[in-house]
Structures are given as structure tokens and as C-alpha cells.
Amino acid sequence: MLTSLLENFTVITRTILAIMIVILISRVLGKQAISHMGFHDFAFVIILGSMAGNLAFNIKVSTWYFIISLLTFSLVSLLLSILATKNRKIRKWVSGQPTILIEKGKVLEHNMKKLYFTMDTLNQELRLKDVFDIEEVEYAVLELNGKLSIIKKPEFRQILKKDLNIALQPIMNFPIELVMDGQIIENNLKENNLEEWFKQELKKHAIKIPDIFYAVKSSNGNFYWDVYKDRIRNPIDKE
Known part of the structure; x- marks a missing residue:
């Protein structure tokens, strides 16, 4: 009984460790490797998943061996990616071409x-x-x-505004989120000097901060908010 509990605990621990290592490796490789998977990226993901799975439940093999293998494999993949950015021939060999x-x-x-x-x-x-x-x-x-x-x-092809000599609108700003899931995003308020503007908007619309679920300064400069109590009597889709 005790042996079984220890084995279960070991599997749980190794599974958590495998997840953490895979997340760490993914962050090191960067978003581009995830969103633009080439040949070697696809092979890497398959082998990485297999290694992580073995680390999780194959308790006969030392955890340290799996960690060394994962880190070595990740380092090789990272080096290939770096070399591919430096040399066009290597990039063609590693990633192929359109x-x-x-x-x-x-x-x-x-x-x-x-x-x-x-x-x-x-x-x-x-x-x-x-x-x-x-x-x-x-x-x-x-x-x-x-x-x-x-x-x-x-x-x-679609006709563009420039083809018709239509005046273009000025470039719009990126939306700035102010409240997310009921929590005020202090950094966005401070970095964009929106503390006073936010207070004025709340006062103008008679909204209290605890009632807000989501709020954003939209790209056109308007204040959009959503409260917890939407007061919709007959919602179309209610789960």
C-alpha cells in the first residue's frame, strides 16, 4: 500500500516537472517557433512530447536522465533556429522553402x-x-x-481607398485595457497617464469600480465598459 502511494506521488511529481520544463522550453524558443512551425519544429514537438510523457510516467528511468535529454534536445533545436537565421542555406535545409x-x-x-x-x-x-x-x-x-x-x-482584386482617391482616416491608437476580470490594470493606467481620465469617465457614466467586469479605452478614444449585472431580462444564450 505504501509502495503504491509512493509511486503515485512520484508520477504526480514527475508530471508536474515535465509540464514546467515543457513550458520553460517553449518560452525559451519563443512565440515565432510556436506560431510558424516548420519541418524541424514539427519533429521537435513530437519528440519533446514523447520525452515529457516518459518523464511523467516512466519511473524506471532516472528523472535526471530525462532532464539532460530534454535540455540537450532543446539546445540543439535552439542552435538550429539561430543558425537558420544567420545562413540562408541552413535555413532551407532546416525549414524548407515555400x-x-x-x-x-x-x-x-x-x-x-x-x-x-x-x-x-x-x-x-x-x-x-x-x-x-x-x-x-x-x-x-x-x-x-x-x-x-x-x-x-x-x-x-478588391478596390482600395487609394484607388478611388478617398481620404484616409488618421491612424488609430491601440486599445488600452483598464479593467480585466474585475481587476484594475494599474500599469496601463500609469504608463498611459489615464488615472484622471479613468476617474472622470467613471463619474460621467455613474459607474462604480466594484461593478465593472471589463473596461478598455478603445482605439478611437472612447470608453467601453461591461458590468457584472448586464440587466438583460431574456438572454439569447444562457448556460
Whole structure:
């Protein structure tokens, strides 16, 4: 009984340790590696998950061995990423390069075959780009992260304001969150000198801070807020 409890405690401890190590490694590698996964990133994630899983429940192998293995593997991946940013040839070898699937309105079948890309898949990716007629596409490129980028033929492109000589609005500011989940974000108030402005807005709208669930200074400078009691008698969706 005691042995079983100790083993369970060991598994729980190792699982928590595995999660913490994976989070730490992910932060070291950065957001770009997560959001733009290439070939080596994909392989890294699979192997990292396998190692972390073994660290969690394979109590026959020393925890220290797993930590050394995880850190070594992460270091190699980080070095490859650094080298890829310094050298174009290494970057091509590690991450590959984008592949053109449609050029001048013509589907490149040989590139499709290399990637095992079917017309069904191509049409699906085009629909995700709001293109339901392949005739509209001048160029289509499969990026390293697996997403499709397209350039439409001139006659199918959207008309921009500059094409019509319409005056553009001034650049809008980034929204500044002031209250999140009922908690005042003091840093945002101080860094943007909004303490007095915030007090004036609360007074103008007769709102008390404890009643606010979320508040933000929007990009156009207006004050938006949401209170806990919305006073909606018949909500459309209530769980």
C-alpha cells in the first residue's frame, strides 16, 4: 500500500516537472517557433512530447536522465533556429522553402505531386481564402507553416481607398485595457497617464469600480465598459 502511494506521488511529481520544463522550453524558443512551425519544429514537438510523457510516467528511468535529454534536445533545436537565421542555406535545409502551386493562373502539377497535395486540398485552402473559383487566382504559394498565400488576378482584386482617391482616416491608437476580470490594470493606467481620465469617465457614466467586469479605452478614444449585472431580462444564450 505504501509502495503504491509512493509511486503515485512520484508520477504526480514527475508530471508536474515535465509540464514546467515543457513550458520553460517553449518560452525559451519563443512565440515565432510556436506560431510558424516548420519541418524541424514539427519533429521537435513530437519528440519533446514523447520525452515529457516518459518523464511523467516512466519511473524506471532516472528523472535526471530525462532532464539532460530534454535540455540537450532543446539546445540543439535552439542552435538550429539561430543558425537558420544567420545562413540562408541552413535555413532551407532546416525549414524548407515555400512552394508555388499556381503560377500565372496555371496549376503546377509537378509541385503538387512533390507535396502530395491534391486538387481537393487546394480548393479547400482557396475557399478558406474566400476564393471559390480557381480562375480568380494568379499565384498561390504554400508557405512553410502549411498555409496558402494567394494573389488574385487584377480583375478580381478588391478596390482600395487609394484607388478611388478617398481620404484616409488618421491612424488609430491601440486599445488600452483598464479593467480585466474585475481587476484594475494599474500599469496601463500609469504608463498611459489615464488615472484622471479613468476617474472622470467613471463619474460621467455613474459607474462604480466594484461593478465593472471589463473596461478598455478603445482605439478611437472612447470608453467601453461591461458590468457584472448586464440587466438583460431574456438572454439569447444562457448556460
